[in-house]
Amino acid sequence: MDHFPTSWGRPRNDAIDAYGTYPIAQRPYNGPKDAFSEGVQHTQQPIVTGTSVLAIKFKDGVMMAADNLASYGSLARFKDVQRLYPVGTHTVIGAGGDMSDFQYIQSMLDELMIDEFCAQDGHTLGPAEIHEYLAQVMYARRSKMNPLWNALLVGGVKDGKSFLAFVDLLGTTYTASTLATGYGAHIAQPLLRSAVETHEHELTEAQARQIIDDSMKVLFYRDARSINKYQVATITAAGSSISDSITLETTWDFAEGIRGYGAQTE
C-alpha cells in the first residue's frame, strides 16, 4: 500500500491500466516527462527508403506490387528487401518510405495478430480493421511530432468484400480501386486508373497481373530509385500469396540515340 497521502485518490487511467491491476504505488506515471527526454530521438527524415507501391482491385480481390530495393539516399543499398507483408490470412500491406519504420510496423502488427489469435473466439481482424488501426497509430505518432515515415497500402478480402486503402505518415487515409504511393502516384496511377476504373468487377487475375507488370516496367524506366526486381501479392477470398521476386526484361537500345547529356563525346 502507498502510505503517501499525496498519491491517494488519483484517478486511474483506464487506457493504460484497464484492469486496475497495479497497486497504487506501482501505477504508471501519467504526468509530463522532461521536455527534452525524447526530443533528439524524433524521426526528422527517412534514411533507408523504399519507393512506390502499386495496388489495384480486380474481380476476385486485390493485387499489390512493390520492388525489392531499399535505397540509402540515391545509393541502391539493399537489393533484396521485401516491401509487401502479409498480416493475418486475408490482408497484405505494402510500404514505401523508411524501411526501419516499416520493420517496426511489421513487428507491431505481428504482436497485434498474436493477441487476436490468442483470444480464440472466432473474431479476426480483417483488412478494414488493420487499416483503421494503422491510421490511428500513424496519426498518433505524427501528433507526437515523431512520425512513422511511411506511405502504406492495405489490401485484402473479408466476408466476400475486397478492401483497398491508403495511409501515410500524417495519418491521411483514402480509398480507391487503384492506389499508388510515392513516385508511382504520379507515374503509375494514371495508367492504373485508365486500365482499371469502371471495370474492377470484370478484370480477371491474369488481366490485373498484366496491368501491374506494365506499370512496374514503366516505373522502373522512369523512377531513379527503383530496381528491375519486384514482387506481386494477390489477395482473394482463398487467402493471400506473395510471389517470388520477378526480374524485368528491359531494353536500353533507345538510349544510344539520346544526345545532350551523359558520356557522349560528340
Add this chain to the structure above:
Amino acid sequence: MFRNTYDSDNTVFSPQGRLHQVEYALEAVKQGSAAVGLRSKTHSILLALKRSTGELASYQQKMFRIDDHIGIAIAGLTSDARVLSNFMRQQAMSSKMVFNRPVPVNRLVSTVADKAQVNTQEYGRRPYGVGFLVIGQDQSGPHLYEFSPSGNSYEYYAMSIGARSQSAKTYLEKHYESFADCNLEDLIRHGLHALRETLQQDKELNINNTSIGIVGPASEHENGVPPTGPFRILEGEKIDAFLGTMIAKETEAPAAAPAATGDEDVQMAE
C-alpha cells in the same frame, strides 16, 4: 452476536477454503430487484423489475446501453454498476475508434470480469457489489452473458439474477428448449412470465415497474427501429402491448413456482 473471523479481508481464505468477502458481494447481487435474460436464434432480450423507494419516488433505472449492439441489466449496487458500465462504454468506444469494429460481446464481458477478479485478489480492495446480464450481437449472432462480482462470466440460453431470481430460473429451465426458435413476441412473453415469478404475492408487472431491453430486428409492436436491430430499452407505454400478451397465471400450467426460496433477505449459507 454473529461474528465471522475470516471476513474482514477479501484476500484471506477461511479454513473451509472460502473467501467470505466475495460471497458477501454475491449476496449484494441477490438484494437487487430481479433481471431476466433470454436468447433466441435472432434476438437477445432483457427484462427487469424496477423498484421505487416509495409512492413519491421515481423508479430506479435497471438497464443501460453500452453501445449500439450491447446493453446490460443490473442487480445490486447501482453506483458500482455505473462505474462498470462506464468502463464498458469506454472499452466499446476504444474498439470502435482503434479498429472501426464494434467490440465482440464475449471480449467485453471477459474484460469487465477480469477487472472484477482483480478486486477479489488484491489487498485493500473490495469486490464490486453488482451483477450484470449482458446482451449483444456481433458477427457470431446474438448473445446473453452473466457477469458476477466474483469475476465469473458465462454465456447462457437464459438466465436470471437478483431477488427471488430462483423462481424465474425455474420457469426458464422448464421452457428454455423452445426459446431458440421463438419469435421476438413469444420470447418477450416468456421473459415476462419468468419475471412475474420473482414478484411478491400481491404485486403485478405494469408499465411503470418493467423494463425490456432488446437486441435484434424490430417487433411488430415497435416503430422506427433501424434494420440492424440495435440495443434499445422499452419502458412506459411502449411495453403495454407486450404486457397484454401475457397469459394470466391461473390459466397456465400450475407446475411453476416451486418453493420460492425467500432470498429477499440476506441469508448467509452455512
